[in-house]
Amino acid sequence: MPLITNYDEGGYSYQDYWRGRDYEHGAELHAMQSLLDPHQTGWIADLGSGFGRMAPAYLDQGRSVIWVDYSLKLLAQAQARYGPPTPSRLYVQANLNHLPFRSGSLGTALLIRVLHHLPSYDRVLREVSRVAQKEWIIDIPQKLHALARIRSVVRGQWHVLHEEVPINLSRRSSQVFLNYHPRSIEHQLSILGWTVRESRSVSNLRLPWLKQRFGTERLLAVERWLQPHLAPLQFGPNLWHALVRHDFGATSPMDQEEVLACPACLGRFELRGLHTMVCRSCHEQFICHDGIWDFRWPRPNTLG
Ligand SMILES: C[S@@+](CC[C@H](N)C(=O)[O-])C[C@H]1O[C@@H](n2cnc3c(N)ncnc32)[C@H](O)[C@@H]1O
Numbered sequence: 024m025p026l027i028t029n030y031d032e033g034g035y036s037y038q039d040y041w042r043g044r045d046y047e048h049g050a051e052l053h054a055m056q057s058l059l060d061p062h063q064t065g066w067i068a069d070l071g072s073g074f075g076r077m078a079p080a081y082l083d084q085g086r087s088v089i090w091v092d093y094s095l096k097l098l099a100q101a102q103a104r105y106g107p108p109t110p111s112r113l114y115v116q117a118n119l120n121h122l123p124f125r126s127g128s129l130g131t132a133l134l135i136r137v138l139h140h141l142p143s144y145d146r147v148l149r150e151v152s153r154v155a156q157k158e159w160i161i162d163i164p165q166k167l168h169a170l171a172r173i174r175s176v177v178r179g180q181w182h183v184l185h186e187e188v189p190i191n192l193s194r195r196s197s198q199v200f201l202n203y204h205p206r207s208i209e210h211q212l213s214i215l216g217w218t219v220r221e222s223r224s225v226s227n228l229r230l231p232w233l234k235q236r237f238g239t240e241r242l243l244a245v246e247r248w249l250q251p252h253l254a255p256l257q258f259g260p261n262l263w264h265a266l267v268r269h270d271f272g273a274t275s276p277m278d279q280e281e282v283l284a285c286p287a288c289l290g291r292f293e294l295r296g297l298h299t300m301v302c303r304s305c306h307e308q309f310i311c312h313d314g315i316w317d318f319r320w321p322r323p324n325t326l327g
């Protein structure tokens with residue numbers, strides 16, 4: 024199993040994947056908008072941001088944003104959409120297992136459509152929990168959704184849904200596309216000190232014949248109403264939680280230098296010129312190319 028699903032390999036286009044999926048995209052933007060606390064402050068980090076698909080749901084909040092992804096191609100696409108880096112907009116290539124941020128430096132962390140790629144999700148959950156202060160929006164691709172329940176009864180496989188191990192839906196043995204029992208993720212999150220403030224059941228009407236018959240706008244109108252009501256039933260294929268943690272004090276706005284930390288040792292950086300950061304503790308150097316900082320760790324050629 025690969026440690027990281029690399030979207031830069033194999034000519035795959037994630038932007039193309041979203042063509043014709045306006046209903047699912049609209050459903051997710053609505054879930055995000057309704058879950059984000061408008062009073063929250065500090066940096067928003069879109070972790071595993073891809074090309075920044077979710078940005079329309081948070082950019083109008085006027086907060087500083089960091090787009091974080093392993094894929095250079097997707098970050099370049101995000102930059103083409105949202106403009107070059109500024110003191111309050113940052114593009115960062117990084118591995119979610121080793122985030123280049125100081126502990127508690129981010130006001131809000133987003134983790135959307137990422138968990139299904141993570142065979143070692145507990146490590147990533149710990150890492151996100153380390154860097155996020157008070158708010159975390161997480162999307163759990165879940166195996167208990169209504170359609171899966173019906174299928175499991177028909178096939179006599181009810182027990183599979185109730186086991187806490189994730190199921191891998193990928194057709195290729197070398198890849199992972201995991202669906203989880205929500206309880207397994209929620210248990211980890213509560214151990215890390217997070218509580219669920221609100222939940223949404225997302226993409227509840229994701230059936231081709233419904234889409235054809237009613238069209239995107241009408242389906243989305245119903246979806247918006249259904250999301251909070253169906254969340255307790257774990258109805259849809261994706262369960263979103265707004266998580267909060269109360270043990271942090273007031274959030275103070277930080278500038279980029281205060282947010283970033285060495286992904287190898289969490290040491291503080293010294294900026295050399297405009298395009299190089301050097302860790303004051305372990306002396307590793309990290310470079311910025313065309314507006315995107317490369318903080319991948321371990322360095323790509325040493326990945327197993
Ligand atoms: C399905 S896409 C989701 C992108 C975006 N959140 C969205 O909802 O459109 C998954 C993303 O996670 C990124 N990713 C997967 N594993 C990663 C890792 N270990 N470190 C950093 N990014 C990772 C991929 O590069 C990809 O952009």
Ligand SMILES: [Zn+2]
Nearest residue numbers: 285288302305
């Ligand atoms: Zn270091």
